[in-house]
Amino acid sequence: MNARIFLSAPDVSGVEERYLVNALRSGWVAPVGPDLDAFEAEIARRCGTAHAVGVSSGTAALHLALLALGVGPGQLVIVPTLTFAATANAVVYTGAEPVFVDSLPGDGNLDPDLTAGVLADLRREGHTVGAIVPVDLFGACAEYTSLEELGVPIVEDAAEALGSSRDGRPAGSFGRVAALSFNGNKILTTSGGGMLVTDDGDLAARCRHLATQAREPVAHYEHRDVGYNYRLSNLLAALGRGQLTRLDEMIARRRQLRERYLKLFAATEGTRLLGEADPGSNCWLTTLVVDPQRAGWTAADLGTWLAARDIETRPVWKPMHAQPVFRGRRVWLTGVADRLFATGLNLPSGSGLREDAQQRVFDAIGEFLDAR
Ligand SMILES: *Cc1c(COP(=O)(O)O)cnc(C)c1O
DSSP: OOOOBOSSOOOOOHHHHHHHHHHHHHTOOSSSSHHHHHHHHHHHHHHTOSEEEEESOHHHHHHHHHHHTTOOTTEEEEEESSSOHHHHHHHHHTTOEEEEEOBOTTTOOBOHHHHHHHHHHHHHTTOEEEEEOOBOGGGOOOOHHHHTTSSSOBEEEOTTOTTOEETTEETTOSSSEEEEEOOTTSSSOOSSOEEEEESOHHHHHHHHHHHBTTBOSSSSOOBSSOOOBOBOOHHHHHHHHHHHHTHHHHHHHHHHHHHHHHHHHHTSTTEEETTTTOTTOOOSSEEEEEOHHHHSSOHHHHHHHHHTTTBOOEEOOOOGGGSGGGTTOOEEOOSHHHHHHHHEEEEOOOTTOOHHHHHHHHHHHHHHHHHO
């Protein structure tokens, strides 16, 4: 029997094992230590930023970024409706309100023109917009050039985009501050973890302070702020350092897989890959978009077919405005996010997918297409 094929399974090797064991033997089994310092420096270099702060998750990174920008009760924060819930949840943690904005059809990222209009509406109504949190969806960087000119602090949700770039700028370098995730299914994993990256030294220091229980630098425990226990552990940072030595290789494998999918679907009427024209994407997940009228079948049909063959796929994120938890929040729609949710399917995209497993996926899709 063949093993189940996952959407994006962790890809770890002997390299990570050596880093982890060395950290364990060094005695730094603590939420701080030399591997954490080194991992922060290495990620900052990779993202082209002056500072990095390792934290326990991407969600924690988003939460601290918003807090450090002064986002809180009475403010609104613009978030793409097409994202993972953590982007919007982090806004709610601060006491601010998320407002949801639709996406561009090409890559599913926040629509900058629509965002400019929403911002003008909200300002006219007298609201304070504390931040905009664009998301680099499935690894493709959003369009920041015009967003950065709107006069509102930008927090880049780069949870899915480590190693990507756009217009010659690396993911993580856009806006005032960016959040990365090292969760188990992300392009680089520490099993669980995240990082803030920024050029703003004061902002980085503020996040570091809040992440370490807001302890003042005195011998007795002194606190002026409510803090959080959000730091990344030294052991997990060591695992991340091992992964980082393999990041380019892992991205190259995902990109090869993307190119194979492109070839496979090139001649299939009514299909396209989301963001297929983006040369800077790390190809974290490859998303097939199916026009059922033209194709004669739906994305869900293919998902069901592959599930029966023990191959995992997943719909595109269900938009936030359609989530019960965010019912009643304000939203500006063009229909793109709803359409991508209805017609998109994330295909197996992991860098650890070996040749025989890839072949199984491509054979199964080929049989599906032949049977139509
Ligand atoms: C994964 C993800 C997060 C959250 O990261 P965690 O490390 O799982 O907390 C936030 N935003 C987006 C877009 C994500 O994909």
